[in-house]
Amino acid sequence: MEQIVFAAGCFWCTEAVFQRIEGVEEVLPGYTGGTIKNPAYREVCMGVTGHAEVVQVTYNSAVISIEDLLEIYFATHDPTTLNRQANDVGTQYRSAIFYTTEKQRLAATKMIALLEENAIFDAPIVTEVKPLVVFYKAEIEHKDYYNNNKSQPYCQFIIDPKVKKIKKYYSDKLK
Template identity: 75%
Template sequence: MEQIVFAAGCFWCTEAVFQRIKGVEKVIPGYTGGNIKNPAYREVCQGRTGHAEGISITYDPSVITVEELLEIYFATHDPTTLNQQGNDRGTQYRSAIFYTTEAQREAAEQMVALLEKENVFENDIVTEVNALDVFYEAEVDHHDYYNLNKNQPYCQYVIDPKVNKLKKYYTDKLK
């Protein structure tokens, strides 16, 4: 098993996407990339900690490769908006990849270079690629948020389209 952390705006969205992927054994929402130990959601949301909302993914590389995870990651958020995803604004919503192996770092950098070369996005990619230092697990009420709250307007308007895109373009990767 390997671990990688993705930040792509609100962790509820990213968690909902990667929970559905074959080979992903565990998805945990949390905080990383900041300077406060054991931050709370409220502090992170106020942008006072330097942390990004992210998800820790434990995956089986014999079932899903880091390249496939990266492809899904870039396809399900906007990596060109600095410190923003939709109406969520602030450094806590930045696009970032926190790798745990040198191979993951190389794959992330190669994916960014390929997407830029192929002009996949209208604007430049601003996704950070950093080594994972520490990951703080989010409070329990943020775990499995989408699956437990599908009728909430945020889930319907923001997360549903991401899950539907996943179902449309990555059916072969779904559990």
């Protein structure tokens, strides 16, 4: 098993996407990238900790490759908006990859270069690629948020389209 941490805006969205991918064993919402130890959701949302909302993805690399995970990551958020995803604004919603192995770092930088070279996005990619220093698990109410709250407007308007997108374009990678 390997782990990588993705920041792609709200962690509820990113968790919902990666939970559905074959080979992903666990997805935990949390925080990283800042300076405050053991941050709380309220502090992170206020943008005072330097942390991003992230998901820690534990995956079986014999089933799903890091390249496939990165492709799904880039396909399900906007990596060109600095500190923003849709209406979520602030450094806590930045696009970032926190790697745990050199292979992941190389794959991430290679993927970004490939996307840039092929002008996949209309603007430059601003995704940070950094080593994971520490991961703090989010409060329990954030775990499985989408699965437990599908009728909430945020889930219907923001997360549902991402889930539908992976079902359409990555059906061969779903559980």
